Amino acid sequence: MRKWLKMSVLILLSFVFIIGLTACNSSKESLxxxxxxxxxxxxxxxxxxxxxxxxxxxxxxxxxxxxxxxxxxxxxxxxxxxxxxxxxxxxxxxxxxxxxxxxxxxxxxxxxxxxDGTFLVSREKIDNFTWDMLEDTTFLGQRKGGMPQMVGEFVLKKHGIDPHNDLELIQNIDFANISTSFASGTGDFVQLFEPQASVFEKEGIGYIVASFGTESGxxxxxxxxxxxxxxxxxxxxxxxxxxxxxxxxxxxxxxxxxxxxxxxxxxxxxxxxxxxxxxxxxxxxxxxxxxxxxxxxxxxxxxxxxxxxxxxxxxxxxxxxxxxxxxxxxxxx
Incomplete structure (x- = not known):
């Protein structure tokens, strides 16, 4: 009797599982x-x-x-x-x-x-950052023609900096390799999205000094x-x-x-x-x-x-x- 009861429970549970799985699949297919x-x-x-x-x-x-x-x-x-x-x-x-x-x-x-979703990251910690500090530095920007780079140049010009004459602008590095290039020593400043900007700050590789998002409107x-x-x-x-x-x-x-x-x-x-x-x-x-x-x-x-x-x-x-x-x-x- 006990064996029969145990078998009945297992069959019932299996049946419920199959019904539930079928209902789930049916619901998914209706989407x-x-x-x-x-x-x-x-x-x-x-x-x-x-x-x-x-x-x-x-x-x-x-x-x-x-x-x-x-x-x-x-x-x-x-x-x-x-x-x-x-x-x-x-x-x-x-x-x-x-x-x-x-x-x-x-x-x-x-x-x-x-x-814009990028931040300006400095290799050195700067307590009182001003945009003119970028003059005569090497700036590791984003890909030419993309919004990050265009906004970056727009903001620099807004602060009286000519990105092609007042600093060394690097913009020929693939998006996926920009953070790696900065970490390996390229550039004094870099334009980065989160979470990479925060990761660099936590690891002491760089420091967030400004936001392009707040500057560009x-x-x-x-x-x-x-x-x-x-x-x-x-x-x-x-x-x-x-x-x-x-x-x-x-x-x-x-x-x-x-x-x-x-x-x-x-x-x-x-x-x-x-x-x-x-x-x-x-x-x-x-x-x-x-x-x-x-x-x-x-x-x-x-x-x-x-x-x-x-x-x-x-x-x-x-x-x-x-x-x-x-x-x-x-x-x-």
Whole structure:
């Protein structure tokens, strides 16, 4: 009798497990699949990881698959060739592509970050930094034509420094190798994203002395974009996607930096929690994370002014033609 009872319990448990697994798979299959390609993995994109980790996309009925595609050019190639549905990349890349002419324009529809995300790191500790200290030094900047480098030059000029004559500007090192080059002795100053800036400060390799984000003003620095055809054919998906991002943006500003850091830590397994926390705190304190997904006209103009100042603007593009705020406005009402 006891043996029969034990067998019955095992069969019942197996049945429950199978039913649960089937229901889970069925639920997963009912979600609309969406593929995102991010230009890099960065704490700067914290709200995106929050949306994934907290289930905000699933709440909207979306099964989002995230892949990292290093380099704006590669990310845009994946978008144009339908390798991904949505790209998270700097808005300048959409300008480069759209200026070449296309039957299916790339449309910016949900803003994720609204300032530059880089910091000026000095090899030596400086208690009272002023921008003129960069004169006659070696400055390890970012890739030519990318937003970090263009904003970097814009800020230097704003402080009366000619980046091509008043200092030695190095901008021919790949993004992935910039921090390594500085650590090995190249440059007196370097322009870095978090968490690398904080890691260097903790290890005594360099010291954060200024923020390019606070100096440059609001720009559509990193934006979710898609082909116009996708937004026209998948309006419901675009709205749901944007709503999930907005939920995450609100959550990031409602929670402490430590809570945000804990939420996104699975995406940065090799980075210590205190570094993630300090990085999030820096970005929150200067409002680098957009508080809502709306990309406004002033930000678009500021972006093109910075590109023009750097000599990288192929042509000025109309806000109305390449920015769609329909979904962002719907979810923030």
């Amino acid at each position: 609309q699949k969406v593929q995102i390609g991010e230009v890099t993995r960065s704490i700067f994109y914290a709200p995106q990881y929050v949306a994934l980790e907290k289930g905000f996309f699933e709440e909207e009925g979306l099964d989002v698959e995230l892949s990292t595609i290093p380099g704006g050019d590669k990310t845009m190639t994946a978008l144009i060739s339908d390798g991904i549905d949505i790209a998270l990349v700097g808005s300048e890349t959409s300008i480069y592509v759209n200026a070449q002419g296309t039957d299916d324009p790339i449309i910016n529809f949900a803003q994720l970050t609204q300032t 609001h720009v559509p620095y990193t934006v979710f974009m898609a082909k116009e055809s996708f937004l026209n054919e998948q309006k419901e998906v675009a709205e749901k996607f944007t709503r999930a991002i907005y939920k995450a943006q609100q959550w990031v500003y409602e929670q402490s930096a430590e809570e945000v850091a804990k939420a996104i830590q699975p995406f940065f397994e090799d980075t210590e929690l205190d570094i993630i926390t300090s990085s999030v705190e820096r970005y929150k304190s200067q409002n680098s994370f957009a508080e809502n997904p709306i990309l406004d006209n002033d930000e678009w103009d500021n972006l093109q002014n910075i590109m023009d100042e750097a000599g990288e603007l192929p042509e000025r593009l109309n806000y109305e033609d390449f920015v769609n705020t329909e979904f962002a406005e719907m979810v923030t009402e």
